Amino acid sequence: MKTEKLISDDIQENIEESSYQENDGNASxxxxxxxxxxxxxEVEKQKEFFLRTAAEYENFRKRTEREKISIYNDVKASTIxxxxxxxxxxxxxxxxxxxxxxxxxxxxxxxxxxxxSSFKKLNVESFGKExxxxxxxxxxxxxxxxxxxxxxxxxxxxxxxxYKCNEKIIRYAMVKVAN
Amino acid sequence: xxxxxxxxxxxTNSCVAVIEGGEPVVISNAEGARTTPSVVAFxxxxxxxxxxxxKRQAITNPDRTVTSIKREMGxxxxxxxxxKKYSPQExxxxxxxxxxxxxxxxxxxxxxxxxxxxxxxxxxxxxxxxKDAGKIAGLEVKRIINEPTAAALSYGIDKENDQKVMVYDLxxxxxxxxxxxxxxxxxEVLATAGNNRLGGDDFDQRIIDWMASSFKAETxxxxxxxxxxxxxxxxxxxxxxxxxxxxxxxxxxxxxxTADATGPKHLDLNLTRAKFNELTSDLVESTMGPVRQxxxxxGLSINDIDKVLMVGGSSRIPAVQExxxxxxxxxxFKGINPDExxxxxxxxxxxxxxxxxxxxxxxxxxxxxxxxETMGGIMTKIIERNTTIPxxxxxxxxxxxxxxxxxxxxxxxxxxxxxxxxxxxxxxKLDGIAPAPRGIPQIEVTFDIDANGIVNVYAKDLGTGKExxxxxxxxxxxxxxxxxxxxxxxEQFAAEDKKRREEVDTKNExxxxxxxxxxxxxxxxxKISSEDKDKLTAEVSSLKExxxxxxxxxxxxxxxxxxxxxxxxxxxxxxxxxxxxxxxxASGSDQQNDGNVYDADYKDVDDKK
Numbered sequence: 001m002k003t004e005k006l007i008s009d010d011i012q013e014n015i016e017e018s019s020y021q022e023n024d025g026n027a028s029x030x031x032x033x034x035x036x037x038x039x040x041x042e043v044e045k046q047k048e049f050f051l052r053t054a055a056e057y058e059n060f061r062k063r064t065e066r067e068k069i070s071i072y073n074d075v076k077a078s079t080i081x082x083x084x085x086x087x088x089x090x091x092x093x094x095x096x097x098x099x100x101x102x103x104x105x106x107x108x109x110x111x112x113x114x115x116x117s118s119f120k121k122l123n124v125e126s127f128g129k130e131x132x133x134x135x136x137x138x139x140x141x142x143x144x145x146x147x148x149x150x151x152x153x154x155x156x157x158x159x160x161x162x163y164k165c166n167e168k169i170i171r172y173a174m175v176k177v178a179n
Numbered sequence: 180x181x182x183x184x185x186x187x188x189x190x191t192n193s194c195v196a197v198i199e200g201g202e203p204v205v206i207s208n209a210e211g212a213r214t215t216p217s218v219v220a221f222x223x224x225x226x227x228x229x230x231x232x233x234k235r236q237a238i239t240n241p242d243r244t245v246t247s248i249k250r251e252m253g254x255x256x257x258x259x260x261x262x263k264k265y266s267p268q269e270x271x272x273x274x275x276x277x278x279x280x281x282x283x284x285x286x287x288x289x290x291x292x293x294x295x296x297x298x299x300x301x302x303x304x305x306x307x308x309x310k311d312a313g314k315i316a317g318l319e320v321k322r323i324i325n326e327p328t329a330a331a332l333s334y335g336i337d338k339e340n341d342q343k344v345m346v347y348d349l350x351x352x353x354x355x356x357x358x359x360x361x362x363x364x365x366x367e368v369l370a371t372a373g374n375n376r377l378g379g380d381d382f383d384q385r386i387i388d389w390m391a392s393s394f395k396a397e398t399x400x401x402x403x404x405x406x407x408x409x410x411x412x413x414x415x416x417x418x419x420x421x422x423x424x425x426x427x428x429x430x431x432x433x434x435x436x437t438a439d440a441t442g443p444k445h446l447d448l449n450l451t452r453a454k455f456n457e458l459t460s461d462l463v464e465s466t467m468g469p470v471r472q473x474x475x476x477x478g479l480s481i482n483d484i485d486k487v488l489m490v491g492g493s494s495r496i497p498a499v500q501e502x503x504x505x506x507x508x509x510x511x512f513k514g515i516n517p518d519e520x521x522x523x524x525x526x527x528x529x530x531x532x533x534x535x536x537x538x539x540x541x542x543x544x545x546x547x548x549x550x551x552e553t554m555g556g557i558m559t560k561i562i563e564r565n566t567t568i569p570x571x572x573x574x575x576x577x578x579x580x581x582x583x584x585x586x587x588x589x590x591x592x593x594x595x596x597x598x599x600x601x602x603x604x605x606x607x608k609l610d611g612i613a614p615a616p617r618g619i620p621q622i623e624v625t626f627d628i629d630a631n632g633i634v635n636v637y638a639k640d641l642g643t644g645k646e647x648x649x650x651x652x653x654x655x656x657x658x659x660x661x662x663x664x665x666x667x668x669x670e671q672f673a674a675e676d677k678k679r680r681e682e683v684d685t686k687n688e689x690x691x692x693x694x695x696x697x698x699x700x701x702x703x704x705x706k707i708s709s710e711d712k713d714k715l716t717a718e719v720s721s722l723k724e725x726x727x728x729x730x731x732x733x734x735x736x737x738x739x740x741x742x743x744x745x746x747x748x749x750x751x752x753x754x755x756x757x758x759x760x761x762x763x764x765a766s767g768s769d770q771q772n773d774g775n776v777y778d779a780d781y782k783d784v785d786d787k788k
Contacts, residue, residue, distance in 0.1 A: 056199065059287040074211070092435035096443040136228065136236035143406045144238045153223070153239065159407040174410060177239040 077170045080124055084163060084171055087115055091161075119163075128162040128173025130155055138162055140172040150178040183292040183321055183533040184282045185525025187329070188271060188309065190249040191351035191378070193217050194522035195278040197286065198530030203333070203523040205516075208281040214518055215281070219273045220244040221260050229277040245270050247352065250375065252312075253305030268308050272315035279316055293318040294529040296521050299325040299357045299368045321532045327357035328366055329524030330490045333515050336361050342485035343369070345473070347503055347511070348521075349466060350491035352378040356469050358477040358484070370477035372469035377462070379420075379493040385458040386416035390431065390448060398444050400437055408436050412446075419450050424495045427452045456498040463502050470506060487511040492518045545570075546662040549626055549634065552589035552598035554579050555683035561626045564594065564666075568632065573625040575641070577618045585610035586622055588638045590651065594669030596676035602665075609638040609647045617694065685734045689726050692738055693719050696745050706755060711748045718744050 090112050097105045119125070127138065134141060134153045145156060155175045162173030185203075187194045192214040196205045208215045210231055220233035221243040228236065237244040243260050251267040258265045275293075282290050297309050306323045313320035324332075327346035331337065336344060341362025348355045355373035359366070390412050391402050402408040415431050422429040433446040456463075474481065487503055489511045494500070503511050515523060545568060550560040553576065562572050578586065587608050593601030612620050621641040628634050632652075639646040669676075696719050700712060707715075722737040 055288070060199070062287060063285065089434045092443075096435055096438055098442055134236070134239060136232045140235040141237070141239040142410050157407075159410055172235060176406070 073166060073168055076122070077165055077168055080119075080122065080163065080165065081170050087119075088160060090115060122165065124163055124165045124170070126161045126163050128155070128158045128160075128175060130158060134175065134177045138164075138169060138172060139175045139177075141177045142174055143176040145176060145178050147178050152179045154178050181289055181291045182282075182286060183294065183529035184279070184290055185329075185522055185527070185529045186275065186278055186293050186295045187326070187519075187522035187525060188249065188274065188295055188297075188312075189217055189350065189521075190247050190353050190375075191217060192518070193274055193278060194519055195282050196519065196522040196526035197282060198526050198533075199286075203526040203530070205519045205522060206282050206285045208277070209284060215274070215277060217249065217274050218244065218246050219248070219270050225261075227273060229273055248274075253302060253308045268312040269315060271309065271312035275312055275316035275318060279318060291317065291319055292321050292529070292533070294322050294324060294525045294532065295320055296324055296326045296329045296525050298355055299327050299359070299371045300355075300373075301325075322528060324525060324528055325357070325359070325366075325368055326355070326490070326521050327359050327368070327371075327488075328361070329521045329528065330488050331359060331361050332524035332527045333520040334486075334488060334512055336486065337366070343477075343479060343483055344486045344488060345470070345484050345507065346488045346490055347466075347470070347494060347499075348373075348490040349493040349496075349499060350378050351493075352376070352380060354378060354466055354469065354491075356466070356473045358473050358479065369479070370473040372472040372476065374465065374469060377465065378491075381462055382420055382459050382493060382496065383413065383416045385462070386419055386450065386455065387412045389450075389454075389458055390416065390446065393448055394436070394444075394446050398439075400439055400444060402437060405437060411436065420455070420496070423450070423452045423455050424497060452497065459496075459498065463496075463498050466499070467502060467506060470503070481507055484509065488520075489513055490517050490520055545628065545632075547592050547665055548594055549604075549628075550591050551576075551624055551636075552587075552591060555687050556598050557680065557683055558591050558593065558596060558598045558601050561624065562628065568628045569630045571625065571627045573623050576622050576624060578612065578615070578620050578622075579617055581616050582614040583617065583620075584612045584614055586612065586638070588624065588636065588647075588649070590634075590636050590649065593665050595672060596680045600668075600672070600676075604634070604651045605636065605649045607636075607638070607647055607649045609640060609645065611643060611645045612640050613642055615642075616698075682729065682731050685731050685738070686726055686729075689722055689734050689738050692741055692745075693722055693726075696741060699745065699749065703752060706752055707748060708751075711751070715741075715744055715748060 090108070093108055094105075094112060097108065100108075132155050134155055139155065139162065142159065143157075147156070150156060154177070156178045157176040158173060159176065160171070160174035163170040182197055184206075185196045187196075193216075194205060194214045196203050198204075205213050207213050208230060212231065215230040216234045218230065218233040218237065220228045220236060220240060222228065222236075222240070223243070233244060237246070245258050245260075245265075248258070248267050248270040252271065254267065256267060258267075258270055275295075279290055279293075293313055295309055295313055297306055301309070309323055310320045326348065327344075330346050330348070331344050336342070339362065341360070344359050344361055346355075346357045346359065348357070353373065353375045354377040355371065357371045358369045360369055361367075387409070391409075395401050402412065411433055415433060419429050419431055428449060428451045431446065431448045431450055435443050436446040437444050474484075484507055487507050487509055489495075489500060489503070494511075494517045500511055500513075545562055545564055545566050548560045548564045549562045550558050553559045559574075561574055562570060576586075585608050587606065589598060589603060590605040590607075591598055591601040592604050595601050609622065612622070623637075623639045623641055625637040625639070626634060627637070634651040635648055636651070637646060637648040696715055700707065700715060704712070718741045722734075722741050725733050725737040728734075
C-alpha cells in the first residue's frame with residue numbers, strides 16, 4: 001500500500017507538474033502564436049509590396065521597349081512636321097507663278113519634285129482630296145458649308161494637305177466639309 | 180493590382196497622371212498627346228468620339244458635338260443628341276472613360292480608382308455630379324480635391340509649414356484665382372474668384388486681329404473673309420504667342436497668304452514681346468481684378484501670402500507673370516508644367532490614398548559615388564552617384580609590384596578624380612596573396628549597398644579564395660549641403676583634376692612599359708644581342724628619369740621611343756623563334772601576357788611612405 005501511495009503521489013505530482021507545464025506552455029504558445037501572426041502579416045505585406053513593384057517593373061520594361069520602337073517614328077514625324085510649311089509654300093508658289101518665264105517656272109517645279117522624292121524616300125505620303133468623304137480620324141474640319149448639290153459629309157476644299165508616315169499621321173488634312 | 184489615377188477634368192482640356200516608382204507621370208493618350216480636349220461627339224451613325232478626333236469634326240457636326248460640359252455640371256441641363264438626352268454627368272463620364280482606357284493602355288493593368296479635381300468654387304451638387312460621372316465611367320472616386328490644392332500638392336507644399344498660397348490659374352478658356360491655406364494636415368480654401376470666359380484663346384485672337392489689320396494697312400487686302408488665310412493666321416498666332424514666352428521677338432512668315440489682280444501677296448511681320456504685351460495688356464489687367472477680389476474676400480493682405488503658384492498654359496506668358504509679381508511682390512513659383520500640375524497633384528493624392536507614395540519612397544539613391552584608391556592615388560569609382568539602392572557591383576583589380584602579397588583597400592566617397600580629395604569611409608588590408616609578378620593576381624572588389632544604405636566592401640583574392648570585408652554604416656548620413664558641395668567642387672575642379680589624372684595615367688603607363696621591357700630583357704637575355712640590350716637599358720633609364728620629372732609631354736615621347744625600340748627587338752625575337760616551330764611558340768606565350776591587362780592596379784602597400 002505504501003508503495004502504492006507513493007506511486008500515486010508521484011503520479012499526482014507528475015500530473016500536477018505536467019499540468020503546470022501545460023499552463024506555461026499555453027501562455028508561451030499564445031505569445032508565439034501572436035508573434036507568428038504578426039510575422040505572417042508582415043510577410044504578406046512585404047510580399048504584396050514586392051509583387052506590386054515587380055509587376056510595375058515588368059510593365060515599365062514592356063512599355064519602355066514599345067517606346068523605344070516608337071521613338072524613331074515620333075522623332076521623324078516631328079522633324080518632318082516642321083518642314084511641311086515649306087512644302088506648302090512651294091506648292092502655293094507654283095500656283096502663283098503667273099507670268100514668270102517658262103524656265104523659271106520649271107525651276108520651281110523641279111524644286112517641288114525634289115522635295116516630293118525626298119518625302120517618298122522617307123515614306124512620307126500626302127493625303128486629302130476634294131470629293132473624298134470626311135473622316136475625322138485623318139481630316140480636320142475647319143469650315144462647313146450647306147450645299148444641296150453636294151453629297152453629305154463630302155470634302156469641298158482642302159486648305160492644307162495632310163501628311164502621314166507609315167500610317168502615322170504627321171499632320172491632319174485641313175478641310176472644308178459640305179452638309 | 181489596380182492603381183489609382185489622378186484626373187484633371189478640365190473645361191477645355193483634361194489630363195491624367197499616375198504615381199509610378201514613387202514619381203508622378205503624366206500619361207499620354209492613344210494619339211500621343213499629354214492632354215485630351217474635353218470634347219465629346221457622336222457621328223451620324225451614332226459612333227462616339229472623344230478628344231482630339233471629336234474636336235476635328237466639331238464644325239461639321241455641331242448638333243452632335245459637346246464642348247465645355249464642365250460649365251453645366253450639377254445642373255439639370257440635358258444635351259439632346261438625336262433622340263437621346265444626356266446629363267452633364269454622362270457626358271463627363273465619356274471623357275473620363277477615354278482617360279481611363281488611355282491610362283490602362285499605358286499601365287498595362289486595369290484601373291478602377293481615381294482622384295478627380297474640381298474648381299475650388301464647385302458646390303456640393305457639382306462635386307457630387309463629378310463623383311457620379313466617375314462612377315458611370317467605372318471609376319471609384321476615392322476623393323474629389325480642389326484644383327488649387329492639387330497644384331499645391333504638385334509643388335510639395337503640403338509637406339512644408341502651414342502657409343497661405345495664391346493659385347493663379349489661367350487656362351485655355353477659364354481663369355480662376357484661389358487663396359488656400361495649406362500645411363500640416365490643413366487644407367482650406369479661403370477665397371476664390373475668376374472669369375470663366377477668359378483664357379489663352381483671347382490672347383491668340385489679339386495677335387490674329389493685329390496681323391489682319393497690319394496686312395490690310397500694307398496691302399489693302401482684308402483677310403477676314405478668307406477662311407483659309409484666317410486659319411493660317413490662327414496657327415501662326417498661337418505659335419508666335421508660345422515663342423514669345425521664350426524669346427523677345429518672333430518672325431511671322433506666311434508666303435502667298437493671298438493674291439489680287441497685281442499678283443501674290445505675302446504676310447511678313449515681326450512681333451516683339453513689347454508689342455504683344457501692348458496688344459494684350461487689358462486681358463492681363465482684367466485678371467488682376469479677381470486677384471484683388473480674392474485677396475479682400477480672404478481677409479488677407481498681400482504680405483500674408485507666402486507663395487504664388489502659376490497654373491494653366493497661359494500662365495507662361497511673361498507679362499502675366501510680371502503682373503502677378505508686381506501685385507503680390509513675390510516671384511511666382513514655376514517649374515512644373517502648368518498644363519499638367521493639377522493632374523500631377525491629383526496623382527500624388529491618389530498615390531497617398533493607395534499607400535504608394537509612402538511605400539516607394541524607401542527606394543533611396545547613393546548621393547555620391549563610391550570607389551577605391553588605385554595606383555597613382557586615383558579614385559576608381561565602382562558605384563556611380565544616383566544609383567538606386569539596394570545594389571551590388573564588382574570589379575577585378577591586380578597588384579602593382581612583383582611579389583606583392585597584400586593590398587590595401589581604401590574605400591572612398593566623392594566625385595573627385597583623386598583619392599585624397601574624396602572622403603575616406605574605411606581602410607582595410609587583404610594579405611596572403613600568393614607572390615606573383617605584378618598584374619597576375621586577381622583581386623575582386625565588391626561593393627554591396629543594402630536598402631538602408633549600409634555598405635559592405637569585400638576584397639577577394641580569386642587565386643587563393645581569401646577574403647576580407649569592411650562594413651560602413653555612415654555613407655548616407657551626409658547633409659544635403661555637404662552632398663551639393665561635393666558635387667559642385669567636382670565640377671569646379673574637373674579640368675584641373677583631369678589634367679592631373681592624365682599625368683598619373685601617363686606615369687602609370689610609362690612605369691608599366693619600363694617594367695615590361697626589363698622583363699623582356701631578363702627573360703630573353705640569351706637571345707637579345709648586347710647592342711640591343713644596351714640600347715633598351717639606356718632607353719629605360721632615360722624614361723625613368725623623365726618619369727621623375729613629371730612632365731606629361733616628355734613622358735609621352737619617352738614612351739613612344741621606348742615602345743618603338745622594344746617592338747624592334749621583339750620583332751627580331753619572333754624572327755629567331757619562328758623556324759623552331761610550335762614548341763617555341765608555346766614557351767613564348769607567357770611573354771605575351773605581360774602587357775598591362777588591368778586598367779587599374781593597386782599600389783604596393785609596402786611602398787607607402
